[in-house]
Amino acid sequence: MGQTLFDKIWDAHIVNRSEGFPDVLYIDTHFIHEVTSPQAFDGLRVRGIPVFRPKQTVATADHNVPTIHQDQPIREELSRKQVDMLTKNCAEFGVELYGLGHPYQGIVHVIGPELGITIPGKTIVCGDSHTSTHGAFGTIAFGIGTSQVEQVLATQCLLQSKPKRMKIEVNGKLPFGVGAKDIILYIISKISAAGGTGYFVEYAGDTIRGLSMEGRMTICNMSIEMGARGGMIAPDQTTFDYVKDKEFAPKGEAWDKALAWWKTLYSDKDAVFDEVLYFNAADIEPMITYGTNPGMGIGITQNIPAKEALEQHEQNSYQKALDYMALQDNTEILGKPIDYVFIGSCTNSRIEDLRQVAEFVKGRHKAPHVTAWIVPGSKQVQLQAIAEGLDKVFESAGFFLREPGCSACLGMNEDKIPAGKYCVSTSNRNFEGRQGPNARTFLASPLTAAAAAVTGRVTDVREMLSEPEFVEF
Template identity: 55%
Template sequence: MSAPKTLYDKIWDAHVVSQDEDGTCLLYIDRHLVHEVTSPQAFEGLRMAGRPVRAPEKTIAVPDHNVPTTTDRVSGVIANEESRIQVEALDKNAKDFGINYYPVNDIRQGIVHIVGPEQGWTLPGMTVVCGDSHTATHGAFGALAHGIGTSEVEHVLATQTLIQKKSKNMKVEITGKLRPGVTAKDITLAVIGATGTGGGTGYVIEYCGEAIRDLSMEGRMTVCNMAIEGGARAGLIAPDEKTFEYVKGRPHAPKGAQFEAALHWWKTLYTDEGAHFDKVVTLKAEEIEPVVTWGTSPEDVLPISGVVPAPEDFKGGKVEAARRSLDYMGLTPGQKLTDIQIDTVFIGSCTNGRIEDLRAAAEILKGKKIKDGMRAMVVPGSGLVRAQAEEEGLAQIFIDAGFEWRMAGCSMCLAMNPDQLSEGERCASTSNRNFEGRQGYKGRTHLVSPAMAAAAALTGHLTDVREMMAESVDA
């Protein structure tokens, strides 16, 4: 009888092509996702060396980071010349190398991490890579998925493998049930708050426990998406009936007898009883409140009921970092988080740009208007999410409330396209990073869940969404 294995061990073992004495492995890659920003130099490298893409049928490309999200983009012209050149380079590379491609004007276009699962490219037990750190998203399916740099993009294009050493196993268990108004985003931020942005460095995290099982596939993607903000190489959730149900019938998922064969294997993808984890973190779901970030690192997390901390509350190098963050964010220690005034609300990104996220925000906004002078934007994660939201009447709720209803893309999550914050502009954002300058030069970001973002749009300040839920119950 072999030793008990973790889910990560099982997927890893199923993909080792060769192993050297020092433990360095050649790992086979089942799916390679590509976008326009981190790939041009890799394709250029292939051309210079006269190398083809080894497995074009396993390679999927979509432009997302740079594309405008205004509805006039259907005219096909990207005003920013550098952005246009990058998107055109991807158009050409996809065609020249014969890879699967969803161009800007295809309704299936969207953020690469939303398109992959939506089209059934992402399946349990796979290895998935992309030149983008939020590739961790696909771990929600029980796939080993992580970000790589451009040199590795070129390596995967040329060889369909990566040179890797195995990470350690970390278990993050969320026991019990979430309270109303608390979401997957709050779980993932609370975990980072507890472990720090370096807490997962060197590990692959498996998220488990009742609160994780209870999440929809959309929620699980939100949790795994931010594994990287905790420093982990990847985040994983064991596949179950919800996963199989989500996958079934998607365009690139197996069909008929092949689906049954796949299912047979997928059902073996769980951590064996007694398998070893090098690190274990346990949080109680009941104790997680809706959270917001106050600083410029995703670990700067507090419950919405909290107050802005003082640099002296921290230790070591974090004291200076906190001082710098407070200065950058224009906040004063002791200030109540709910007193922080917001200029802008952004709902979207690979973290929270799926249909369930839009439903959660629309639920809070229904029949209401955003605060006067508030700038508010919804950017669906894909053209198909956008179409579904229109069909469900969510788009109209956003528009009636005063939100801009945009086309799909990464948008203000990283502000490579025209959707940016101006200097000092303060944003409640459903994205994943609150770094200095992330959403625009000197822009100020507070990371929140979609429901919390909607609540802030209505009141004009960071708000505990649970108070609004109580209101609607009373009414």
């Protein structure tokens, strides 16, 4: 019997397997940041042990950093304390840190791929749920808790029970105006925010293969939002071309050797998955969420579902979500006035996302009442955007290009959406209070977010596009 891509990588990293116990899994790369690492370092300190393999640990500051005036001291006390502690811990334990002011600083799931640290066939972990992003390169990548961060720092291994395998296949040509973010929001809306629980997902099909690496990262990033342990895509020429010549990617003979192995990383034709789901790209339109979990999404022209259509036991929580969002069931969301637009996060803050938004807003201007933030995912993305003149395009359109960080994705820093305000966000979660206490979040693609900023309301971006210019995303 053939193996799945997941099986091939998992089995190649098993240090020990015993019946009735979790596998001891070797971890190739461990990313850390300021939020989930302090207690782990304290644990090492108490036990008097070092980081086992510091060269395989990469640190950056991202969650708590301000996205303006990064050359000045952080104003929020907790944020400042956590960033300072990361600096202290990395210096003490010999871990490479890409902190504020470093040319490689940025969101952990953006810098790994752009630096060539993320390469096919690896096992990658981080104390952050959206580590699944790295699966776009054909890796087993997943988030871990603080105690597990300590475990990896101490041993470079992790105790893990092998999850079930799911394949999600998407085939067909994407309709005009539809992109990667719409694909994943559509899938989650169909299988629910818990539909992938217990599984590691492999995305396949000609629609997925037609995506850029940035689009693939967006897909894998939100695997966790369907409850999955992670998501992955088999590496192909698109992957190899992206990785080649990156700063820390293999070079010379090492590249040739790595590439030969990477080309074996695919699911065999006779591989067996525990579940297989199929979707038709032609059925997808620009998506937007209306509730308080990413599974509560609809096509931009559809009505919010009627409460009576749900099972009885679902109706109370459904009504609670609509009450929080101040929306009515069985009504359209199209045309709903909005207050903020946030384009950023580890889901949609790469240079391709910024280029797409800049192309759309060029010659346009945001609505007067809308505050529009564009937050690059890394210092390299920021500098590339400036080099290409995108900052001037944004400035002319009334958008504010900030400095890199997680920003308004999670409201742990200074970038918060005020209570009661509506934000169209390219981030990954729309939980109650996620972007600030009592903030209301609509998840959408960068193009849908940009359209909302210009019109001041939830808008079908297809009405504002010239089709020949925007066929592929």
